Amino acid sequence: MSYKERVIKGVTWNFLLLILSAPIGYLVRMLYANEIPKLEVGLFYAVLDFCCMMAIFKDLGLSSALVKFIPKFLHEKRKDLVKSAIISVGVLQSSVSLIITILIILLSPLIAEYYINNQGQFTGHLDLVINVLIILSVGFWFQSIMDVISSSIQGFQNQKYRGTISFVRISLILILSAIFIYFFGFHNVFVPTYAYTLTPVLMILIYAYIFFKKIFPEFFEVKFLLSKKLIKDLFSYGIYIMIGSAGSLVLGYIDGICLTYFIGLNAVADYRNVAVPTVSVLSYFASSVTTVLFPLSSELWVKGYKKALGYGVEKICLYSFILVLPMAILMTYFPKVIINLFFNPQYLSAADAIRILSLGMIFMTLNNIGFTVLNGIGKPHLSTKILYVGAIFNLIFNILLIPKFGIVGASLTTVFGYLLMWILQVKYLNKFLNYSFLIKKWILVTLIGIFSLIPLIIITKIINNIILQLILGGIVYFGIYLIGIFGLRIIDVKEIYDMLNKIRGI
Template sequence: MSDATQALHKIARGTGIIFAGTVISMFFGFLSRAIIAREFSTSEHGVFNLALTVLSIALVIATLGFQNSLPREVAFYKEREASRIGSLISIALAIVLLTSLAVTLFLVSGSAFIARIFNEDRLIYALRIMSLALPFSALTGIFIAISQGFGRVRERVYFQNILYSFLWFSIVGVTVLLKLKFYYIFIAYVMAQAVTLFILTFDMFRIKLIQLESVDFELGKELVRFSIPLMLSGIAGFVMTWTDTLMLGYYKSSDVVGLYNSASPLAKLLPVFLGSAGFIYPPLATALYAQGKVGELKRVYQILTKWIFLLTLPIFAMMFLFPEATIGFFFGAKYVSAAPALQILALGFMFHTFLGLNGLSLVVIGESRFVMYSTLISAVINVVLNALLIPLYGIEGAATATAVSYFVTNVLNSLRLYQRTEIHPFSWNYVKPLVVSFVLLGVIKRLNLRVAGIWYALPILVVFLGVYFFLVLLSRSVDKEDVELLLAIESKVGVDLGIIKRILRRFV
């Protein structure tokens, strides 16, 4: 078995676990959002989303990019200087604790100023309460990043995906059942973050995954220098993701923000497989690159990108072909007018998905500064387009700005990755499924089908997927690694996949 195949097996196994956790997290997350959207007014829903957006940006600043850098650094020191891992972890936790407390104080004291920017007085108490969750969420993120560096997915799935999501949903549900006032939603958010951190910390020390040692300030300086470009990339990434919400709040109203945030969370479902694979990909890709096996890394990148695209296509097809049915099912009829925005956002996030893990691959090969530059360029484009398009086109303009910015950053990252390593996703067996999908989507879109609800759309989607996968097989787009992975899954789960194996082997 080649190094590429071994890496793909590990990525597939880790991706499956992360995806299961992500689905559970999204399930409870959507239930929580749906409860808030249905039980409170659209303006209150908008206030919650504005506060959450501000807090998300503050979290990136408070963690200094450590959530992206620590997995690589822990994995590196584990291989080269294992004796320094304790010091690395200690200094990282100390720095993030101090920065998160400082940012919390800033948000509490500056909440009135931030509220004036968005002409929303209710944002004052929202920020003053929700900002108290920042140290808890920051330290939780750092603990997860440390476990990721050790190649573990348990902490991410059990505590961040399942425990926190269930706590948040449960406390929101209790808040609504008791008919408490709206500001209790923000208290519920703080409680969920605090309890999650407490239980995660206890477990990390119980299994001795973390052993604190004396603080090494020189190591801290190295970590900060490496992480700052990733922090700036993270800030720019949040600008790309959340500027639409913030500028809608500035130019329009909290009602419009609430309407838009029925489409936005749905579109953000599309990179779920990309993100799941991205959790386990960096340490394995780093090992191949460090050994000089760029050809193996390219093969991993191409096969992985094809898998991600094939898995994401059904979700994209539902959102793009039947946006009204999708939004109506999750958020209710009063949000159906956001359907055009969902289509536009779905295109942007699907483009982000089908080019693969280009940004993470650049970090693996040491190009974190280029990732920073490309993300900053795209963020500037995002802000400019939002300023130009929102006053004219409202939520459709905001969606267009976001989609364009994702297009730009992915093109730039993919071009740089190819320039440095000649790695790209477009194997012939990936191009063929792409062409088939574009043609079929175009045909169905041209038919202009109208459906009364999601249950009427599902049979059409099933037929689409059946025809699609038949044409993929007919075009012989199956790689030998696909069959090898299927054999590994069969061995792991103990289920006989004989018919499927015979079909795939016939079309390799």
């Protein structure tokens, strides 16, 4: 199978599963918004953000090291090193994660009083906050084990099973949440707390079986080598990823952390349960691309196919932009419609954040692709450098803007942080891969996306029914957008036809 065919089939499979995951993930948020008090939804996400920030220290960058080194060892036909790498990473990550979990449990009274309840919204009910902290920290430990399994599957470049992980995860969260609400009658913060804690346990059972039976059945037969050199190599690569992951997690969760501390848990509910999940749908294509691109870019770089990799990155970035831009524009135009349809009026305060963040997702998509390529070609230190520039920018401006502007300040900071990182990425990609930023095509796509909005505005002025506005307006908008894209030959029709032929073989 050619590299091009592997990319097309892998990306398509992952993208289809992520598309299926999107409505399920949205159902989870809708369920929480409509069945659990808003303040308790904010409490859950505040604690979840805290636990995710602690993930900076549990991973040690070794999960990404597995994805990097497994293809290399398989190419060398050294399955003993593959097994040794998986076991070494599993023991190290689960041990560090256990230590962190114990520390969170021991310090939970202080965390609850001086951080989660900083705005006094759970004064007199700190036991509730402490219990949520303890339960989620246990789930945090199980997730560290699942991360090793997931990275191992990705390292084998088995897209068939790797692509199902996000879908199965969000499906289990929905099923468990529905059981707790409709069968046990829970309508409080423990619904998401229990669901998010039990899900990694179930996933370990499912994917450990798949990995040992279907992907690496020789696991228990090949020898285990306790190699200092192997561990050193894993750490040497992983340390940059860990430091980079710290920046990535700061970017992902510092908004919620600062909102919790400066504004309160209702703002966290608006931002984390409505605004961020709504715009995150736009990142699904990039997620499907990066899952395939990481191990593949590593292989192409090792074999010296730099020109082919550079050309591929140019096309992937352009096509990603073409796909994400119209959805971002529509989301910017219809935030209140989305909230009224899927949530309830008490979350309308999240509308401005959706408008801002939806445009930021364009740069996030491009950032995900850029970081994946830099890590894949063995330049994780550059990813780390860029991430920390973005993370420091994000931290400083969150502290400056959130106390005054709330979730709008958090959203603006996130968007400009993504933009800054993308500019730096283009610089490095051009240096190592002769990556060309196809500026004329990007400008044309942007203009088409903006001008396609004109008939949509007219339609929304004529039609009063919100659902009809959304359906008819969306059809007209995408129709005009596609005519412009193909009419100006921004996309190579022959290449699209070739992709479709490859997809049929999936």
